[in-house]
Amino acid sequence: MRLRPIPAVKPRSLEEALRYLEEGGRPLAGGTDLLVAIRKGQEKPELLVYVGELPELRILREGPEGLEIGAALTHAELLVHPATERFPILRAVLRTIGSPAIRAMGTLGGNLVTASPAGDSLVALSLLEARVRLVGPRGERELPIPEFLVGPRKTALERGELVRSVFLPYPEGHPRSFFRKVGRRRALIIAVASLGALVWVRDGRVERARLALGSVAPTVLRPRDVEEALVGRPLAPEAWEDLVPVLSAATQPISDLRATAEYRRKVAGRLLLALAEALQAGP
Amino acid sequence: MRLKFRLNGRPVEVEVPPGRRLLDLLREDLGLIGTKEGCGEGECGACTVLVDGKPRLSCLTLALQVEGKDVLTVEGLAQGGKLHPLQEALVETAGVQCGFCTPGFLMAAYALLLENPNPTREEVRAWLSGNLCRCTGYEQIVDAVLLAARRLREEKGAES
Ligand SMILES: Cc1cc2nc3c(=O)[nH]c(=O)nc-3n(C[C@H](O)[C@H](O)[C@H](O)COP(=O)(O)OP(=O)(O)OC[C@H]3O[C@@H](n4cnc5c(N)ncnc54)[C@H](O)[C@@H]3O)c2cc1C
Ligand code: FES
Ligand code: FES
Helix, strand or coil, X not given: CCCCCCCEECCCCHHHHHHHHHXXXXXXXXXXXXXXXXXXXXCCCCCEXXXXXXXXXXXXXXXXXXXXXXXXXXXXXXXXXXXXHHCHHHHHHHCCCCCHHHHHHCEHHHHHHHCXXXXXXXXXXHHCCCEEEEEECCEEEEEEHHHHEEECCEECCCCCCEEEEEEEECCCCCCEEEEEEECCCCCCCCCCEEEEEEEEEECCEEEEEEEEEECCCCCCECCHHHHHHHCCCECCHHHHCCHHHHHHHHCCCCCCCCCCHHHHHHHHHHHHHHHHHHHHHCC | CEEEEEECCEEEEEECCCCCEHHHHHHHHCCCCCXXXXXXXXXXXXXXXEECCEXXXXXXCEHHHHCCCEEECHHHCCECCECCHHHHHHHHCCCCCCCCCHHHHHHHHHHHHHHCCCCCHHHHHHXXXXXXXCCCCCHHHHHHHHHHHHHHXXXXXXXX
């Protein structure tokens, strides 16, 4: 099926872009989600507003407290920029997205706004307790990730609003990072389940842990009870076994073409032990 | 819109709906049919081109996204009637059978060598993971990329 040309505009400034959005335009950045959805007939926007090159959305600013990442920066750009070196978890996640072309096209803002349960960047943004900066007709506002992601493919973005940037606070100290995604095809894998973690280790034990699971719930999941139960545990899978069912129980997976809910639950539990093994193996 | 960009090194100016796919612009409006459409949904890589030196899927790119950019298609690889070393190597290793996927692989591999002139086999495999081939089983294609990379490095070494 041919994609009939949809009316599309390339505004020269943020104000111009916001005007188009107020009239009902739909933001387009890399197009790797939206153009696919249009082709499949899942989306029928009347006007595409290309925001991928707006300078306001392409900033990368290192401040005293954290890093501000413009929504229109691509995964590939973020992977090589020195400013993201302080966020190994972000890089670990972005490296697994799609193929080189998808990474060169797809943006952080697009991944965030698509809000797929399998959106990989969401795992890193959730672990880093990122804040989403929005700009719209009534000015700017900032939302923490859990408030921004309200459900599967649903965000708190209002009509006329754009994601301008994402703010990543520098984590305290030097947590160890872990990310593993289980999927069905090596390339272009859409996760069946994924687990990311930041773990602060002291004297061979977990001092503090943040975990985030992808693809096993309507949106990215922070299993707080498991995070708390990990405190003080040695870095050994045997010492974590009792938490596997706790983690599996925290998930609310769906069954779909890629995997059954039961399988997803199991994989999530297994990933917890993979994390323990990785920590035990050393940095 | 009146769209200006560079195509295979030459400036181009065309009248085109801004929401037209780059793939259709190349194939239908500009007659460059080397770039292929497989899936049209980002899954197969047959439509890969380079935009400002980076790989892009032309089936998921709109005309307005290449305004002012440098686009390279498979037609731009051969220079002065001579095949690009990647093209030669693909022929030698029998990395081409039906040939449908070839332009996409060539452009993806070209982008890889721009970034990393000395990739390992594993790096080549990982980089080409977004390109599908129904015929060859991939190993010949990986061989070709490694062979071309070596020749390009030798050429460069000989020049300097
Ligand atoms: C073959 C293939 C493989 C993929 N693999 C992965 C993968 O492994 N992991 C993964 O997580 N994703 C994957 N994706 C999905 C996609 O590439 C990513 O989600 C990408 O980051 C989307 O970004 P984009 O810029 O292309 O978004 P677009 O398609 O341009 O936009 C996506 C959505 O976000 C909105 N939007 C974009 N920018 C803004 C903004 N600044 N403000 C407000 N709204 C905005 C759009 O209106 C649209 O609703 C894959 C896609 C394909 C086609
Ligand atoms: S035709 Fe573009 S990726 Fe398949
Ligand atoms: S040679 Fe036929 S698809 Fe690759």
